Amino acid sequence: xxxxxxxxxxxxxxxxxxxxxxxEVCEDFRGKPELDAEQCLSCxxxxxxxxxxxxxxxxDVKTGTRRWELSMARCIYCGRCEEVCPTKAITLSxxxxxxxxxxxxxxxxxxxxxxxxxxxxxxxxxRKLLEYVLDTLAQSGVTGEQLKLRRxxxxxxxxxxxxxxxxxxxxxxHLRYLEEEL
Amino acid sequence: xxxxxxxxxxxxxxxxxxAQAPNSQQLKDALIKQIRRSAYVYRVDCGGCNGCxxxxxxxxxxxxxxxxxxxxxxxxxxxxxxxxxxGAVTRAMRAPALRAxxxxxxxxxxxxxxxxxxxxxxxxxxxxxWGGTDKIVPVDVYxxxxxxxxxxxxxxxxxALGLLDQKLHAKTHQPExxxxxxxxxxxxxxxxxxIERQARLLAGYVQGQRIADEVMDVLxxxxxxxxxxxxxxxxxxxxxxRLTEIVNILLSQTMEALTGLSGCxxxxxxxxxxxxxxxxx
Numbered sequence: 237x238x239x240x241x242x243x244x245x246x247x248x249x250x251x252x253x254x255x256x257x258x259x260e261v262c263e264d265f266r267g268k269p270e271l272d273a274e275q276c277l278s279c280x281x282x283x284x285x286x287x288x289x290x291x292x293x294x295x296d297v298k299t300g301t302r303r304w305e306l307s308m309a310r311c312i313y314c315g316r317c318e319e320v321c322p323t324k325a326i327t328l329s330x331x332x333x334x335x336x337x338x339x340x341x342x343x344x345x346x347x348x349x350x351x352x353x354x355x356x357x358x359x360x361x362x363r364k365l366l367e368y369v370l371d372t373l374a375q376s377g378v379t380g381e382q383l384k385l386r387r388x389x390x391x392x393x394x395x396x397x398x399x400x401x402x403x404x405x406x407x408x409x410h411l412r413y414l415e416e417e418l
Numbered sequence: 419x420x421x422x423x424x425x426x427x428x429x430x431x432x433x434x435x436x437a438q439a440p441n442s443q444q445l446k447d448a449l450i451k452q453i454r455r456s457a458y459v460y461r462v463d464c465g466g467c468n469g470c471x472x473x474x475x476x477x478x479x480x481x482x483x484x485x486x487x488x489x490x491x492x493x494x495x496x497x498x499x500x501x502x503x504x505g506a507v508t509r510a511m512r513a514p515a516l517r518a519x520x521x522x523x524x525x526x527x528x529x530x531x532x533x534x535x536x537x538x539x540x541x542x543x544x545x546x547x548w549g550g551t552d553k554i555v556p557v558d559v560y561x562x563x564x565x566x567x568x569x570x571x572x573x574x575x576x577x578a579l580g581l582l583d584q585k586l587h588a589k590t591h592q593p594e595x596x597x598x599x600x601x602x603x604x605x606x607x608x609x610x611x612x613i614e615r616q617a618r619l620l621a622g623y624v625q626g627q628r629i630a631d632e633v634m635d636v637l638x639x640x641x642x643x644x645x646x647x648x649x650x651x652x653x654x655x656x657x658x659x660r661l662t663e664i665v666n667i668l669l670s671q672t673m674e675a676l677t678g679l680s681g682c683x684x685x686x687x688x689x690x691x692x693x694x695x696x697x698x699x
Contacts, residue, residue: 335561376607
């Protein structure tokens, strides 16, 4: 009997104090995904990676915006979005207190703008993604005239680029296959 | 039949939750006032993976111990004040779930538990799934998570009983800045990509990226003569043999890429033997 009591006292209280005291969670705890909208490129890598389709991206060409939406209801807190994010814009925080009474509160969204094609004026790519690619090119050593050329290329939508290539006679070699034969 | 519209057009795929009595909110408020001391929970499994059940069990057992607040899991819906719906509501479990809902005495608080219960979770687009408790019954509290941790469960119960306020609110980001900042601009891009790729290969995506970021932060502050000492200081601070191994591999590969030679000194000071260059390299 005394032995048992001794063990009990030695063990102390195992119950967590949680609702009265904040709970300590481990460093790698995967709680609510937090978006840093300033860093987000709206590249859509997270929406591709999300196994539960909790992350959605909708492109609206008419208004030239791209909407990112996270449904905390559907999210399975796996952290795949954090893994794939190229700019670390999305991180899983330690916040686990997510219970709500209204379902609308479980949704989080962000609106990003699209860049227009420099020829036809049609929005075709996320502006921040374009700038990020150009910055990366600049960092990799592309400078001056080359960078300007690249910027012009990248600011053209694929359709305009294709028609440019077709109309630019220098790019067309009618005799290519014949020359190869010879 | 309850919850199903007539089979005309595509309307039959639309769901209609059970209608609530007009005075149900008043009754619920009265119930919450009355059951301050003890709330009985009946767990309705609508076709879940059992993960949520395990976490509910963890919440009722000594470490989290919901019974200290009087929250008790009961065996019959007829005793229940709170109905806890888990699972994505499969076609087969819809009718039993509705029976459990009917069997519970009014007023009852319905809690939707887990990602599947809230919105169908990863099963949301399956053919045999209704996708969420709110498709069949009116829900009072949603507890998201896959599965929710016992602490999140306790918090959810507290929200359901009106003891704690909800902290999460709908949010719309309107980013001001139109440019994302690049990281580690002090390091040549090909070296940066090499370090990141190798670190991810060695330690996985999340940890590898973290290690690569830390190493590159250290490298950015270094000059040619104090690289070894700074890295050694970083490694002793972390004191992790696995990290030491990975960082040494990263550094030797970086040196190889920078100088075209293998054979940099690693943090312990000993020289790595130069690899023999074969003819086809």
